[in-house]
Amino acid sequence: MKWILSTIDSQLNTYNQVEMLSPAAERLRYILNEEDDMPTPTLFTEMDTLQREGGELEWKESARWVKFEEKVEEGGERWSKPHVSTLSLHSLFELRTCLQTGTVLLDLEGYSLPQIIDDIIERQIEEGMISPELREKISFVLLRKHRHQTKKPIHRSLADIGKSSSSSSECHAQSRSMNDIADTPSTDQLKNKFMKKIPRDAEASNVLVGEVDFLTKPFVAFVRLAQATTLGGLTEVPVPTRFLFILLGPQGKAKSYNEIGRAIATLMVDDLFSDVAYKARDREDLIAGIDEFLDEVIVLPPGEWDPKIRIEPPKKVPSADKRKSVFSLNELGQVNGTAGGGGGQAEDEEMPPQHELGEELAFTGRFCGGLYLDIKRKLPWLPSDIYEGFHIQSISAVLFIYLGCITNAITFGGLLGDATDNYQGVMESFLGTALAGSVFCLFSGQPLIILSSTGPILIFEKLLFEFSKNNGIDYMELRLWIGMHSCLQCFILVATDASYIIKYMTRFTEEGFSSLISFIFISDAIKKMVGSFKYYPINTDFKPDYVTTYKCECLAPDLSEFTPWLGEMQGAYPQGGGVATSLDWSQLSKKECLKYGGSLVGKTCKFVPDLALMSFILFFGTYSMTVTLKKFKFSRYFPTKLRKLISDFSIFMSIMTFVGLDMLLGLKTPKLIVPTEFKPTRPGRGWLVMPFGKNPWWIYVASSVPALGIIACFHLLYIALCLIESIYQQNKGCGYHLDLFWVGVLMAVCSFMGLPWYVAATVISIAHIDSLKMESESSAPGEQPQFLGVREQRMTGILVFALTGVSIFLAPVLKYIPMPVLYGVFLYMGVASLSGIQFWDRIKLYMMPSKHQPDFAYLRHVPLRKVHLFTLVQIACLAVLWTLKSTFLAIIFPIMILGLMVVRKMLDLVFSQHDLAWVDDLLPGKEKKKKKDDTKKKGKDKDKKKAKPDDSEEEDKCHAYSNHSPSTDSDLDRRYCVLKLHIPYKDLVCSDVEQSQWGAYCEAADTHSAL
Amino acid sequence: MKWILSTIDSQLNTYNQVEMLSPAAERLRYILNEEDDMPTPTLFTEMDTLQREGGELEWKESARWVKFEEKVEEGGERWSKPHVSTLSLHSLFELRTCLQTGTVLLDLEGYSLPQIIDDIIERQIEEGMISPELREKISFVLLRKHRHQTKKPIHRSLADIGKSSSSSSECHAQSRSMNDIADTPSTDQLKNKFMKKIPRDAEASNVLVGEVDFLTKPFVAFVRLAQATTLGGLTEVPVPTRFLFILLGPQGKAKSYNEIGRAIATLMVDDLFSDVAYKARDREDLIAGIDEFLDEVIVLPPGEWDPKIRIEPPKKVPSADKRKSVFSLNELGQVNGTAGGGGGQAEDEEMPPQHELGEELAFTGRFCGGLYLDIKRKLPWLPSDIYEGFHIQSISAVLFIYLGCITNAITFGGLLGDATDNYQGVMESFLGTALAGSVFCLFSGQPLIILSSTGPILIFEKLLFEFSKNNGIDYMELRLWIGMHSCLQCFILVATDASYIIKYMTRFTEEGFSSLISFIFISDAIKKMVGSFKYYPINTDFKPDYVTTYKCECLAPDLSEFTPWLGEMQGAYPQGGGVATSLDWSQLSKKECLKYGGSLVGKTCKFVPDLALMSFILFFGTYSMTVTLKKFKFSRYFPTKLRKLISDFSIFMSIMTFVGLDMLLGLKTPKLIVPTEFKPTRPGRGWLVMPFGKNPWWIYVASSVPALGIIACFHLLYIALCLIESIYQQNKGCGYHLDLFWVGVLMAVCSFMGLPWYVAATVISIAHIDSLKMESESSAPGEQPQFLGVREQRMTGILVFALTGVSIFLAPVLKYIPMPVLYGVFLYMGVASLSGIQFWDRIKLYMMPSKHQPDFAYLRHVPLRKVHLFTLVQIACLAVLWTLKSTFLAIIFPIMILGLMVVRKMLDLVFSQHDLAWVDDLLPGKEKKKKKDDTKKKGKDKDKKKAKPDDSEEEDKCHAYSNHSPSTDSDLDRRYCVLKLHIPYKDLVCSDVEQSQWGAYCEAADTHSAL
Secondary structure (H helix, E strand, C coil): CHHHCCCCCHHHHHHHCCCCCCHHHHHHHHHHHHCCCCCCCCEEEEEEEEEEECCEEEEEEEEEECCCEEEEECCCCEECCCEECCEEHHHHHHHHHHHHHCEEEEEECCCCHHHHHHHHHHHHHHCCCCCHHHHHHHHHHHCCCEEECCCCCHHHHHHHHHHHCCCCCCCCCCEEECCCCCCCCCHHHHHCHHHHHCCCCCEEEEEEEEEECCCCCCEEEEEEEEEEECCHHHCCCCCCEEEEEEEEEECCCHHHHHHHHHHHHHHHHCHHHHHHHHHCCCHHHHHHHHHHHHHHCEEECCCCCCCCCCECCCCCCCCHHHHHHHHHCCCHHHCCCCCCCCCCCCCCCCCCCCCCCCHHHCCCCCCCHHHHHHHHHHHHHHHHHHHCCCCHHHHHHHHHHHHHHHHHHHHHHHHHHHHCCCCCCHHHHHHHHHHHHHHHHHHCCCCCCCEECCHHHHHHHHHHHHHHHHHCCCHHHHHHHHHHHHHHHHHHHHHHCHHHHHHHCCHHHHHHHHHHHHHHHHHHHHHHHHHHHHHCCCCCCCCHHHHHHCCCEEECCCHHHCHHHHHHHHHHCCCCCCCHHHCCHHHCCHHHHHHCCCEEECCCCCCCCCHHHHHHHHHHHHHHHHHHHHHHHHCCCCCHHHHHHHHHCHHHHHHHHHHHHHHHHCCCCCECCCCCCCCCCCCCCCCCCCCCCCCCHHHHHHCHHHHHHHHHHHHHHHHHHHHHHHHHCCCCCCCHHHHHHHHHHHHHHHHHHCCCCCEECHHHHHHHHHHCEEECCCCCCCCCCCEEEECCCCHHHHHHHHHHHHHHHHHHHHCCCEHHHHHHHHHHHHHHHHCCCHHHHHHHHCCCCHHHCCCCHHHHHCCHHHHHHHHHHHHHHHHHHHHHHCCHHHHHHHHHHHHHHHHHHHHHHHCCHHHHHHHCCCCHHHHHHHHHHHHHHHHHHHHHHCCCCCHHHHCCHHHCCCCCCCCCCHHHHHHHHHHHCCCCCHHHHHHHHHHCCHHHCCHHHHHHCCC | CHHHCCCCCHHHHHHHCCCCCCHHHHHHHHHHHHCCCCCCCCEEEEEEEEEEECCEEEEEEEEEECCCEEEEECCCCEECCCEECCEEHHHHHHHHHHHHHCEEEEEECCCCHHHHHHHHHHHHHHCCCCCHHHHHHHHHHHCCCEEECCCCCHHHHHHHHHHHCCCCCCCCCCEEECCCCCCCCCHHHHHCHHHHHCCCCCEEEEEEEEEECCCCCCEEEEEEEEEEECCHHHCCCCCCEEEEEEEEEECCCHHHHHHHHHHHHHHHHCHHHHHHHHHCCCHHHHHHHHHHHHHHCEEECCCCCCCCCCECCCCCCCCHHHHHHHHHCCCHHHCCCCCCCCCCCCCCCCCCCCCCCCHHHCCCCCCCHHHHHHHHHHHHHHHHHHHCCCCHHHHHHHHHHHHHHHHHHHHHHHHHHHHCCCCCCHHHHHHHHHHHHHHHHHHCCCCCCCEECCHHHHHHHHHHHHHHHHHCCCHHHHHHHHHHHHHHHHHHHHHHCHHHHHHHCCHHHHHHHHHHHHHHHHHHHHHHHHHHHHHCCCCCCCCHHHHHHCCCEEECCCHHHCHHHHHHHHHHCCCCCCCHHHCCHHHCCHHHHHHCCCEEECCCCCCCCCHHHHHHHHHHHHHHHHHHHHHHHHCCCCCHHHHHHHHHCHHHHHHHHHHHHHHHHCCCCCECCCCCCCCCCCCCCCCCCCCCCCCCHHHHHHCHHHHHHHHHHHHHHHHHHHHHHHHHCCCCCCCHHHHHHHHHHHHHHHHHHCCCCCEECHHHHHHHHHHCEEECCCCCCCCCCCEEEECCCCHHHHHHHHHHHHHHHHHHHHCCCEHHHHHHHHHHHHHHHHCCCHHHHHHHHCCCCHHHCCCCHHHHHCCHHHHHHHHHHHHHHHHHHHHHHCCHHHHHHHHHHHHHHHHHHHHHHHCCHHHHHHHCCCCHHHHHHHHHHHHHHHHHHHHHHCCCCCHHHHCCHHHCCCCCCCCCCHHHHHHHHHHHCCCCCHHHHHHHHHHCCHHHCCHHHHHHCCC
């Protein structure tokens, strides 16, 4: 490598005076700042190589770049997957030499390929680089036709096979552009579906490399056209060409030429270099561009990496703006020495960044201040909330969310009926969902949030019902009072803007609570299942051969005991009196027999065949199928959309399948109880609950305590949603206080009508937001699509709940659903929600040898033993909560959250703030202290990092979160998100938000909020 | 980047005259060839950075390299995962400058750190690079103590938490070396478990970088000691230091220094550069080393990759020998321009490489020539075959294989009993396995191969039995004749060395056959399961409440029909005559009732409760659990060995679990039939089968046709094994003909005794080989362990089969195994073996959008539509085979292989040889033709690629395969293996063999041979 041997000592200067810009950077700084207002178009780069096909020379497409490289797999006649272009340093230096010595024509007036080529050759002859007699030959070669690798429908090409059979790979699946001279795009070009992957304003750069026998030294030209021009069939897509790089060389070095071609192509799609290429004034600018590129490249040592491995595109790459900013700002201190850093210096920040909640949760100090601001903020959007709903996307959103809602209503309704002895059942669930949902959608601040039954509420109702039963208290009336208290407390919170207390809930608190709910779900599901083995005992002694000896007979009671039930008997059988003997005892059913005092005799009496095992199959089958279908999203089969559909509807599909199986076998498994007409599920209760009369007066007061818990639940579930939506909705703002107000109202209404309570259901809301998101349509192969925003409006929600209301008449169908199927869904929900909690991840760490542990951020910053200790504390808390749950304290169970907060406060004494910041979150007090300490440092950072530092702070703080996703450092964002969005699935959700790839948030998220 | 701006034009010369070596390469060539016989030790590199801890300066370990980089995660107090060092080009150039301007001391006589440092400073002062008054300061800094990141047991460190509680991260988990001056290793060093990851002969290179306030320009030194010396606590492990790189610089550029330190550390562990470093004569040699390194680096464009992503070590990196060979051979043409190549030119070979089978399958032309050679080859090893068995590893191997063998014997015995009406059952299976296995182990050529029941034989027996039953032929006698014919045919094959016909079996043939077997397994398992629903019908009308009305009574027959069975009746009930009425009909069992002509009346008579559902649960449970446990190997939990154990014993554990469940419930599920004493399973057959008497004479002749099939089966299963073992056993040679001879003998013996036939069981044999493999104990973190060989001996096999023989007395335990559990295993085997077949992979391609398709080698080289067509032909063949299977032709079913060969031959007309070479394999004839065409080209390649081209060909060709694994191109190897080892799991097996990581061959492999 003698090319760097000398003058490297000049490098020493740079080394000692890094604050000075290198000449290359100086140059670039000048040209890039020159006219910074005009963004340059995206470049599509195609590389064609010269090949001899059947004796004729032609240009064959061998690779293309939009952002990442796609190579033509010659034999496979297909495009490779997009991958990161791995170059050799050598080829980059060779390219540099090429540009130094070859012809560089900037802003050439070109209208057709022959003319451009003529101009190039002319220039080379002028400069004495080639002899004039080569003119014809070079021109001939360069004007050969171009063959592109285009996708061909498989059915059409299958038909081709016959023709091209036993002959070798002569089948021309590629399209040939015969009209290279024409300046209108060919049909092949126009039909190319690849076009949709290229931004509309894109221009092409064409790289032509090849070896010919008549040259003795390379013929190199780099051309920038004054106007982007369609040069016939030069490019596979009808995109006008702006740049042209030609490298023809003597024979024997095709590989080397290829590499140089790949190098220039990679450079052309580099954000920074393409800018340079557009704005370069002369050859030296281009060289400076290469030098800057070289300064930033990442180098892999040859002994540690195999260059043949294709590297998959990363989820996120450093943004071009950040790279460009080096030239436009005065941050020269870091120009050098920061580019690489590999596993190195990037994550040196010892504390995860701290952020505040948005302004809408701040204390206004005025009565109803927050509510007032919310209404003021939302009112102007009302018209757009209506008309933005009229979009094709809304239809699929409505369908999807509707199915999710009724699945939810059925599952929770069924389980609620089970838990409350049918005081609230499926009927109430449907009605309540429809009512609460539509009211909320109409009047709330964030209409994309879906109110639905959730796990904590279900568990609360279950405990409440048990408590009432055990203590002889009227359940419905108690519930009504709790609801009213909740409503009142909501109003107080709204009026006083007291919601900021939410800040004291850290990950610790929420995880304790969420895990408890999950464990209750799991244990309940299993209890139910074990119960069915007790309810339908299996005759384990059954021998098929002795079926003749198994019977269960109803024997008439001893006559001496006959008199007491005689009267009843007569009532039942009015036709005959006092004739117990005349009864055909053998015809009585089991119940009747026992009712009339008969005794059941026989081996089979206490056994019920098949039902227990069938229940188990339904239960476990539903669970497994849901798990499997959820995972199907990550399989390779079928198009992404179909997979997503299957995954999204996994619960629905599992229920349908096992309902089908149950119907097929026709066994009398326990079924969902639904009234066939429009009336409350439990006979004997009306649609209105009276507040007074059945319970002692002190209950009316005492019920304010559990009400506190409901509010706490609501907070937990709601806040996260508000934040998530903030990320999505870029323009309409949150309405936290308004929403809280309406939830309070609905809680009171539902309590009066004996309907379930509804709070924001996280996952179904996320699904709703997700189904309405707008994404950029074209994105380079291998690149994630750009997230543009969410169609926030009220129409979809209203439609969903209207449909849910109508679905009350589904009752005749619903009664076919066996309960074990619902228990299966129940189990699934418990397990899935557990798996999304960081606490659970940390428990799993106990079982992993440290070298297999995933690379969690907190493991990089907190010693494992401290992480384990933190987890142990959580486990202990959970154990205590679990014990409390079984006592009379169960009724105030949501208030346990407060207990967790206290424990968390005490943890400050055991753990350092640094560790807590990583595994949990800092409490507000400490946070502020920290902040003060950091003020100076932060101030400095701000100057350095922010171009326009403070205008965003003037804006609505509600969008604090959205400000962070697009351009800033991904790692920071993630940590930030992870810390702030406390609810369990946040890690997944947030990392996806960053990547604007919502679809990948996984199963854990899908079910947590169902809980 | 002005450091490369000038003199780059000299590059142009290189460009035009690439055949010339660059000066750097010339230099290296000289020093590397100088004393090529002495290999240089491995280098362990540690980088320490200067840090201020509590007001005191100290050197803190920040990263280390054995091959890949491991970084200290400061906060986490742990080592990061090993990853590829991503460097910045800039830091490499800075390093180059450092070496150019700093002090380079080669072969310094150093015995202690202070003395070495003195020498360095002295030199710098001499050369006027630093002023003498800095001597003390620099010396002071460089002699500060070193703190290392060492692993601390978690329990000990948990105890520390109390002490270091609420204070911030002040807990010193690291060890501090206080005795930096001492020259004996400290206890911390000696206790460091990391030592086992470093080769014994390794030497250390220490990199010290830091910023100090008293310097104005960097203080740089590169030291090579004349003798590697332990320099007190400098290094975390007690490895003597050979190299020392010191960089102290003025403040403010810590990051940059860090990067330079990482760069030199990465260079030091580079195979090529470390060689250079050991042999360098002067500074210029080192610089040349860097230049060569730079010439080979792989470059990632800054816009396409985020340098913060840690890149996992690749499975395989280009070997250092290959890189070094550039300097020792005359292959200068490719010195430049080949290093990078990314997704580029490396896979340009259009045809997968062709290879011949080993010499032991070649035609010798003499009578019993092959057999003679085999015996001659194996005899000398006999003593070592015994004494090599006495090794601790043998014990675990015996235990593991024994359990595998009896699981196999039970499963196949049970299924065989089922298929042949207990003519052969578990008893025969145990006995046969023990007999055949031990004889084979004692006398065979490859004693590591385990004979066992296999799928094809099971299916063949099943079809044979059905054929016999339907045609009134005596099964055992027919079987005996087939066995004798097989034996005879084996002998003929052995005597004539005719085994080379195996070459005509391509992937196509084998896949057709294997898939057929798999489908039969799957369909049989499902049929059995559905059968149990028919055998134990479920009363779907059962209503628990009406249990009183369900009964099944045995009613006495009409008296008029009484007479016919009177006699029998009297026999049965000798106490009373002619008194049918005196019988208590209601006490009769179902069978008795029907026997005596009673009629069963009642709703429950034809139903059997619970058994069908229970069978289903056992069946599906066993299947699912096996699948899940098999996959457990790839989870993150528990240490690798435990996971492997669980995965290896998954079938065994599943069987045990569900036997336990069955016993717990106590239902009368159908159980495995095992005689409780030592006698044939079917009452009435003896231990010896007579050859004549029961069948017509022509059967004796005709049975030679199915016998042909058995031989074909044997071949299919055996060849692959032989090849796989070749890869493993590096020294003792194969014994194909000898083995075939013994298999023939055993076949005859088994036929006479009515025992099942045994052929080589692929997976269990692989497991056997695997459990005896020897691996290098130390391998760099992130690197795969080196494979050293296999302990080939006869002791383990003999012990296994002796134990199996003794296990005949397990019968009382075996009878608790429910048949549905075995059907579950059956299903698992079918599914698992399917999933390892390329044919199945190709079927799955139909359902995958092309962008999700895995990057199979053949997809890169063959158009998708042709791959699909090929798959379609296979599906059609399979359909035909499936149909034939159901006809009388079933008996000759293994001969269908021949039919497949014919179809394959015809495919030559439809597909090009190129395509077939990729998706299938070339037939020998074509292969030769091809070879001729390629001769010239190959010749050239050979000259270029092989250092010693022909001596290996002189050696025993049996090891043809083993020659390929270690150093050559991985892709080529894989393809080669994939093509040659036809049996389905080969892809997995081979790719692992390459990586010397046998443990990863996955579930498919584990079960295929069971089939």
